Amino acid sequence: MPEFLTLLPPQESLDKLLRNLPVPKLATEKIETASALGRIIAADLGAPHALPEFPRSTVDGFAVKAADTYGASDSLPAYLNLIGECPMGATPDLEIISTTTAIIHTGGMLPKGADAVVMLEYTQTVDNEIEILRAVADGENVIRIGEDVAQGALIKPKGSLIRPAEVGGLMALGFVDVEVLKHPKIGIISSGDEVVPPEKRPHPGQVRDINSYTLATLVEKYGGEAIVYGIVSDSMDAMKKAISRALDECEMVLITAGSSASSRDMTAAAIEALGEPGVLVHGVNTRPGKPTILGVCDGKAVIGLPGNPVSALVNGYVFVAPLIRCLLGQDAAELRPSVSAKLTVNIPSQAGREDWIPIKLKQDSDSFLAEPIFGKSNLIFTLVAADGLLKIAPDATGLSAGEIVEVIFL
Amino acid sequence: MPEFLTLLPPQESLDKLLRNLPVPKLATEKIETASALGRIIAADLGAPHALPEFPRSTVDGFAVKAADTYGASDSLPAYLNLIGECPMGATPDLEIISTTTAIIHTGGMLPKGADAVVMLEYTQTVDNEIEILRAVADGENVIRIGEDVAQGALIKPKGSLIRPAEVGGLMALGFVDVEVLKHPKIGIISSGDEVVPPEKRPHPGQVRDINSYTLATLVEKYGGEAIVYGIVSDSMDAMKKAISRALDECEMVLITAGSSASSRDMTAAAIEALGEPGVLVHGVNTRPGKPTILGVCDGKAVIGLPGNPVSALVNGYVFVAPLIRCLLGQDAAELRPSVSAKLTVNIPSQAGREDWIPIKLKQDSDSFLAEPIFGKSNLIFTLVAADGLLKIAPDATGLSAGEIVEVIFL
Numbered sequence: 001m002p003e004f005l006t007l008l009p010p011q012e013s014l015d016k017l018l019r020n021l022p023v024p025k026l027a028t029e030k031i032e033t034a035s036a037l038g039r040i041i042a043a044d045l046g047a048p049h050a051l052p053e054f055p056r057s058t059v060d061g062f063a064v065k066a067a068d069t070y071g072a073s074d075s076l077p078a079y080l081n082l083i084g085e086c087p088m089g090a091t092p093d094l095e096i097i098s099t100t101t102a103i104i105h106t107g108g109m110l111p112k113g114a115d116a117v118v119m120l121e122y123t124q125t126v127d128n129e130i131e132i133l134r135a136v137a138d139g140e141n142v143i144r145i146g147e148d149v150a151q152g153a154l155i156k157p158k159g160s161l162i163r164p165a166e167v168g169g170l171m172a173l174g175f176v177d178v179e180v181l182k183h184p185k186i187g188i189i190s191s192g193d194e195v196v197p198p199e200k201r202p203h204p205g206q207v208r209d210i211n212s213y214t215l216a217t218l219v220e221k222y223g224g225e226a227i228v229y230g231i232v233s234d235s236m237d238a239m240k241k242a243i244s245r246a247l248d249e250c251e252m253v254l255i256t257a258g259s260s261a262s263s264r265d266m267t268a269a270a271i272e273a274l275g276e277p278g279v280l281v282h283g284v285n286t287r288p289g290k291p292t293i294l295g296v297c298d299g300k301a302v303i304g305l306p307g308n309p310v311s312a313l314v315n316g317y318v319f320v321a322p323l324i325r326c327l328l329g330q331d332a333a334e335l336r337p338s339v340s341a342k343l344t345v346n347i348p349s350q351a352g353r354e355d356w357i358p359i360k361l362k363q364d365s366d367s368f369l370a371e372p373i374f375g376k377s378n379l380i381f382t383l384v385a386a387d388g389l390l391k392i393a394p395d396a397t398g399l400s401a402g403e404i405v406e407v408i409f410l
Numbered sequence: 411m412p413e414f415l416t417l418l419p420p421q422e423s424l425d426k427l428l429r430n431l432p433v434p435k436l437a438t439e440k441i442e443t444a445s446a447l448g449r450i451i452a453a454d455l456g457a458p459h460a461l462p463e464f465p466r467s468t469v470d471g472f473a474v475k476a477a478d479t480y481g482a483s484d485s486l487p488a489y490l491n492l493i494g495e496c497p498m499g500a501t502p503d504l505e506i507i508s509t510t511t512a513i514i515h516t517g518g519m520l521p522k523g524a525d526a527v528v529m530l531e532y533t534q535t536v537d538n539e540i541e542i543l544r545a546v547a548d549g550e551n552v553i554r555i556g557e558d559v560a561q562g563a564l565i566k567p568k569g570s571l572i573r574p575a576e577v578g579g580l581m582a583l584g585f586v587d588v589e590v591l592k593h594p595k596i597g598i599i600s601s602g603d604e605v606v607p608p609e610k611r612p613h614p615g616q617v618r619d620i621n622s623y624t625l626a627t628l629v630e631k632y633g634g635e636a637i638v639y640g641i642v643s644d645s646m647d648a649m650k651k652a653i654s655r656a657l658d659e660c661e662m663v664l665i666t667a668g669s670s671a672s673s674r675d676m677t678a679a680a681i682e683a684l685g686e687p688g689v690l691v692h693g694v695n696t697r698p699g700k701p702t703i704l705g706v707c708d709g710k711a712v713i714g715l716p717g718n719p720v721s722a723l724v725n726g727y728v729f730v731a732p733l734i735r736c737l738l739g740q741d742a743a744e745l746r747p748s749v750s751a752k753l754t755v756n757i758p759s760q761a762g763r764e765d766w767i768p769i770k771l772k773q774d775s776d777s778f779l780a781e782p783i784f785g786k787s788n789l790i791f792t793l794v795a796a797d798g799l800l801k802i803a804p805d806a807t808g809l810s811a812g813e814i815v816e817v818i819f820l
Contacts, residue, residue, distance in 0.1 A: 033608075033623070034623055034626065034627075034638075037630055051790075051791070052617065054614050054615060056617075060671045087615070088602065088603045088604040088615070088644070089602075089603040089604035089605075089613075089615050089616050090613070090614070090615040090616075091613075091614045091615050092615075105671065105672070106671070106718075107602070107604055107617070107717060108604070108615070109614060109615040120671075143786055143788065143789070147789065148789040148790060148791050149791050155791075155794070156794060163627075163820055164624045164625075164627040164628045164631065164723060164726070164820070165624065165790065165793035165794050165796070165820055166794055167623050167624055167626075167627045168621075168623060168624035168719055168723065168790045168793070168794070169620075169790050169791055169793075171608040171618055171619065171623045171624075172617075172618055172620050172719070172790055173618075174608055174611065174618060175608075176608050176609045192498065192499075192517070193498045194498040194499035194517055195499075198443075198581040198584055198585075198586050199584070199586045201584065203499075203501075204463065204464050204500070204501045204519060205464060205497070205498070205499050205500040205501050205502075205519040206499050206500075207462065207466075207517070207582075208581055208582055208583075208584060209581065210578040210579075210581050210582050211578075213443070213444055213577050213578060213581045214574045214575065214577055214578035214581075215574075216444065217444075217447040217573075217574040217577045220447055221447060221574065228444075234498070261470045261515065261516065262515070307516070308516075308517075313575060313578065316574070335749060337747030337748075337819070338749075339745060339748075376468055376553060376557070378553065379553070379557065379558040380575065380578045380579050381461070381558050381559050381579055383575035383578070383579075384565070384566060384575045384576055384578070384579040386575070409747070410573055410574070410575055
């Protein structure tokens with residue numbers, strides 16, 4: 001069959017895979033909020049009480065009845081009697097009635113009867129008499145009860161990422177524990193008779209396993225738990241056994257094929273044999289990454305990535321990252337951190353194919369220059385040297401020097 | 411003293427602090443490369459051997475002497491005798507001499523005598539005779555010895571962040587362990603008589619400690635280790651004792667003041683008392699964050715952040731993150747992940763002051779809309795609801811609806 005009939009573009013390939021996957025079952029666990037950075041909230045959380053629970057001053061100054069200050073100015077101050085000081089961290093045991101005031105500190109609880117605070121800067125103290133030099137409106141310089149969050153309000157919907165701000169919001173309401181989604185387990189299998197574990201000194205003709213580790217850290221980066229199954233020999237039996245075990249133990253399975261065509265074909269055959277519907281996409285119209293295989297075995301995604309380490313990692317970003325997001329109840333598409341930069345040279349590209357080019361960023365006064373790192377697509381050090389990747393869309397025939405492009409961080 | 415004479419803009423404040431800090435001593439530790447995602451390489455690493463160590467084919471095809479193919483075309487093929495197949499993962503025990511060829515797979519080691527590979531697609535096999543339909547140049551479809559990395563070449567300079575690509579590069583060369591910088595210890599002290607631990611139900615007038623936890627997760631996010639010392643009462647003795655202990659045990663100390671002016675003044679006095687040169691900046695021309703205090707005690711940065719949780723967290727991003735980067739041997743300035751978006755409304759701003767506005771992003775066909783979240787600056791849920799922050803530079807008097815702005819992710 002001619003190749004151009006069989007290769008789908010990456011986005012279409014991913015969409016086809018996603019259509020064949022069930023809605024993921026999201027396992028949850030309760031963990032300490034203080035350790036929840038980067039995790040995903042598992043259930044909608046309502047505020048158990050209002051925040052704040054009492055009216056608080058936002059400034060240092062004097063608690064007043066706003067009406068007592070109306071018309072006050074430098075030339076015509078309002079005069080109020082000082083009746084005390086509001087303590088920090090406790091209910092003030094005093095009451096503001098007309099023509100009286102009390103000292104209050106930022107964050108302090110408003111005393112009974114007060115409805116506003118005049119900033120210290122707009123007052124003068126003469127013995128026990130306070131001159132108010134500026135009027136305040138009802139509620140001015142005060143946080144009302146529930147102004148931060150009302151009782152029962154949704155704090156943050158399920159599926160939200162926990163950042164430092166969320167940790168703060170949860171702690172403010174007393175949630176010292178939080179129900180989060182478990183890290184989905186992603187099984188990683190390497191194959192290839194030429195591949196040896198990294199701790200071994202390779203013999204001539206052998207290379208160390210890179211892909212198990214680049215993919216494991218990619219999985220970790222995107223919130224999955226990598227289960228590394230090691231290197232499986234290029235035999236159909238061994239391959240089927242390894243994938244089958246990984247399918248039992250994990251939510252998704254990644255296989256980096258040995259780099260030969262026969263090894264890739266074996267991956268596809270194993271996926272076909274191990275569950276329905278089997279291989280959905282065999283070959284993607286992208287560079288690097290053409291030999292990528294996308295399949296589903298009885299509800300679980302199985303991805304066959306090329307043995308070439310650049311291809312495996314780039315297509316990890318393209319296919320594996322969105323699938324982990326789905327397993328965490330997120331949109332497959334993410335807002336990938338990127339930076340705008342000016343391309344330094346022309347880059348040719350074949351129409352109909354999506355290209356991913358490693359880019360080195362250079363600072364150029366206030367902006368960035370994007371310098372492509374050319375080199376054969378199987379050199380891992382082209383990615384080690386790169387700051388990010390530039391995607392050339394399938395409908396482009398290349399990019400021109402001077403164009404402003406988006407470089408996606410690696 | 412008039413306020414405008416004493417308040418420095420944030421960048422100037424940070425620069426002043428940095429000028430008063432010694433070059434940090436960077437402690438190191440050896441860890442497994444497989445667990446090193448996000449860590450910083452501690453020492454320049456040279457390649458112990460070339461990568462690859464043998465010439466490898468990048469395609470499936472036939473190993474040849476390039477000269478044998480010169481002039482070959484569909485109409486005038488070159489004819490070569492097939493003498494065998496190169497095994498995967500071992501040295502081929504055959505030699506290519508003129509007019510002979512051998513099957514080779516992607517990633518396979520080139521046999522002796524061969525200097526190029528012809529892709530399978532450009533050949534035809536007739537019994538033991540291979541028709542070569544296209545010429546190849548010397549080295550074509552081959553990765554040369556050391557083409558990925560030459561022996562002794564610098565893999566990655568010290569100070570580099572370890573991403574999935576670096577994990578791959580290290581593993582490729584057999585570095586299963588790697589020397590990385592230790593997480594610098596950042597001490598965090600909360601104060602304020604109104605503040606209670608988050609597991610406690612606050613009485614009227616009390617609030618839960620938020621700042622210890624937002625700052626601890628911010629520290630974690632930027633590669634530090636947070637040491638949380640809890641809540642210290644608003645007394646000079648207790649404050650000095652706590653800061654002094656934290657200075658002994660940590661590389662930097664953060665104090666979030668009680669929200670009252672007297673509590674802030676106490677922080678400054680404690681910093682002055684505990685080491686030289688003491689307080690360098692007392693008040694920063696930014697909103698939120700005006701009461702921020704920057705100091706150095708005998709070579710260690712001590713930062714007094716406002717008690718207001720929004721101010722503490724925003725100024726954590728502004729001041730604490732760059733200082734942790736310095737403690738990790740990085741440039742203080744970082745390329746903060748951001749996204750361009752179109753502002754939905756006018757935002758006024760006071761000239762001379764740097765403003766930080768919480769922003770909610772909304773998708774608008776292909777682009778983003780930046781919708782400011784207005785609200786008193788002490789409401790933590792304005793940050794919980796925000797996707798990022800918008801900085802309004804001190805020399806601006808505001809931004810206009812429709813302007814394209816950079817929103818920095820929280």
